[in-house]
Amino acid sequence: MYDAIVIGARCSGASTAMLLARRGYRVLVVDRSSFPSDVISTHFLWPHGMSYLNRWGLLEQVLAVTPAQTEIDVVNDGIRLTGSVPAELLRAYFRDLHGDGSGVVRTYASIRRSVLDQILVQAAAKAGAEVRTNFTVRDLIVEDGRVVGIRGRAPDGRSVEERARIVVGADGRNSFVARTLQLPKFDERPRCTFAYWSYYSGFSIETAQLHRRGRLACAVVPTNFEQNMVLVWGPSEWSREFRADVPGNYQRALDFVSPELGELVRAQGTREERIYGTLDQAAFLRPLHGPGWVLVGDAESFKDQCTAIGMTHAFRDAELASAALDRWLSDDASFDEVMASYERRRRGQDAAAYYDYVCTLAEMRPYRHDELQLFVALRGNQQEIDRFIATHADVAPVSEFFQASNLFLLNDAAKETSAGYPIFEDFAATSRMYQQNLFA
């Protein structure tokens, strides 16, 4: 009999198992994969994601093999904003959400999942959790309407049964727990992006590049093994045509969004792996908990990749859920009480506003005139650029930046005009052109 069984041993699962084991609980964490191994993800970790690793004492291990930077370039239709996430906003984030603002770092990194997930699994084991890989859960044991354990297939093919006071579903978007319990999906937002990426050697860049033009975007970020992750994405309505020629359209998208990055990749880059991709990214929420079970990570809330936030959110869930479970397992509070507090944080206003922000962005409509002018107005206003980046990354609440009096002040403080940017020259014609499927 365990205190907790965690299904899934990646960003959300291994972290939850580690945090519970560190508090002295008997934890079993299982995963059908073995480690190190990859999973679909472009693995960009914003500074709060890095801060979680730091708070858990794992950052050094990551940094030993992964390049990290502080400044990021965000370029929208040629309007460049360079900035970073401020420490005080990071501290406020941790204080508000977890009651303690310690351990923040301002760097970001792009960490291959084969690297990161392995570090997390090892940390869980080191903390005393029992880790079983190549272990597929095939059944939940339910007694009197309550989940009390799992049945699964061990590596040798045997069927194994284990029991615990709580089963944590950390099993991703296609959650086995959710499917088995037939949990409904809420707030479904079908519109999303298609994303295709691969890994290149042969060039190096200083800061992560996030570019957007019309309905397409690309990102180039240094990652492990002296390679760069090169990603393009666009509206899923265009995916059928894109897929007709993946390598050709991948390069075409890069060239369209940023001719310089397209040229860099073409002329100097050597592709090291096949091109990966998906368009199965419709957003949803699921119920967070029920008798004997709780969900964390993608299993409870999946969002499009366009703000690169899923791993960080998985860490957040791990900290929130393990803190809540700790109070219950130590008889400090009832299960209902601790789950209600988990739910309040995960389903509150700020979370809803950010969810809307990501889902709206994922529709990949061309930026409107006012949005682009806002980017121009931000230029030269470092404090607000930084706050915008922090808002985009879900460090600062959407409501703080997108507030009327703030936006008016931003306009008033503008140092630049739209004059230097070709996008404003024939805006209407360009917007119409942007609506055309580039791959048709």
Add this chain to the structure above:
Amino acid sequence: MTTGLDQREDGELIEIILGAARRGDVTTMARTAAEVSEMIRNWATHIPWDDFASLDGADDELAQVVADLEEMWEPAHLRNPVDPDEEYALDKNAYDFYRPAGRNLLTRTEDFHDWVLARRRTETWQYSRVLEAAPGSVAEITNDLGRRTRGINFNSQDYLSFNTHPAIRTAAERAMRDYGPHSAGSPMVLGNTRISDELERALGDLVGLEHVTLFPTGWAAGFGAVVGLVRQEDHILIDRLAHSCLQQGARAATRNVVRYEHLNVESVRQHLADIRGRDTRNGVLVVTDGLFSVDADWPDLVTLQRVCREYDATLLVDVAHDLGSMGPGGTGVLGLQGLLGSVDIVMGAFSKTFCSNGGFVASNSPALKQYIKMFGGSHFFSNALSPVQTAVVLEAARIIRSPEGDELRGRLFAAIDALRDELTTRGLTCMGEPSPIVPLLIGNEKLARVANRLLFDRGVLAFMVEFPVTPTGSSRFRLQVQADHRPEEAREAARIIEGAIADSRAYLSSAFGSAAK
């Protein structure tokens, strides 16, 4: 660890697997699955990649695999489009249209108008409803599609229900008879009448400040006070949520504007120390509302005024909502905090409790009064309050200070308490403190817009506020209570509102609650 370049892309492989699955060819499925990337296999964990070979014969298992792969390969939403109007109406914010494109000022407003039309077609446009008759605790209104309804009225800012009060109506009729409908011109020329002077004195008595200036609207009073006093090199510290007339006044007056965190007096102190560390020569105006009209809370004015004096800054408080409707003898938040007569500058509006239009600025300084009259453009260059408005406000001020005023406020607060209690008991979140404004927090704009649409037909008239009135993602209903609301009426309204919110959640299938953070 990484896979080689010679392998085919997952898309190609999945198409092959799908084709084979539809034919029941599990051997090809299994062979091809082995080549699918680890990335996909570890993500699409619901597909039994390793077990394709054993699917033989089990038809429904195979069918499930086909369905799951199809959904992953070409999700349903790419096949079924949604109602574009409703989606457009619910997804956008007004601010999305703040900077239109193009050099023709007339035509470039059309984008915004398209959105308004989409909101109207889907009946989610909460603005521009019209009244069919004098509103009381119940009102009859028409929305801007011409649809009529009747409901418990939380849209009026007539907190003491003066609109139907006989003495108020009599005062209006008498002024109409004595002076006619027109104010002859600017108050600087001949726009005022004898009762204007009387009104200035009555207001001065109410707030304990001797020198009062009248403005044609509350908005003009706030804007005029700020631009009248503050010059380019001066500084303004303004609560982030202070009313639009003050925010816009601040923007018009100087670029040195700091928006401090709502109600945070300590942060005002820090900003003042910072400003005074750099600038000992220019003025600093600190600006706040008394009762905040969207959050129903108020600052610690005692400390705020003290801090201002320490740094030689001037405090301006907007008492538009609280004066008359709450506090001892109707003296509002100032009276509650024992500050009558000791705040630097007080401004207010007659558009709420005073049952009219207009506004005022008051202080203890005759010099300030003359200065604002001259340089606050909205006093000098706008026609004075009309005689009827003036008379109504004067009569309202009299009742507010009389025992009848206390009785009306007693009834008002009985209704407020009933409404808040019933909403809270039903698990909803009322923000702020008991006051004539009861902000019911919703959060998500879509949810608020749909709930608002339902309420229209269910007998409750509630005003929904969203961006730009509230920050993005914290929309709410602003319920404005009146003395004429019976407690039972308020409870009934709370029950209806709860039902509409629950139904909207179900309609949107939303799991978000409305707790902050």
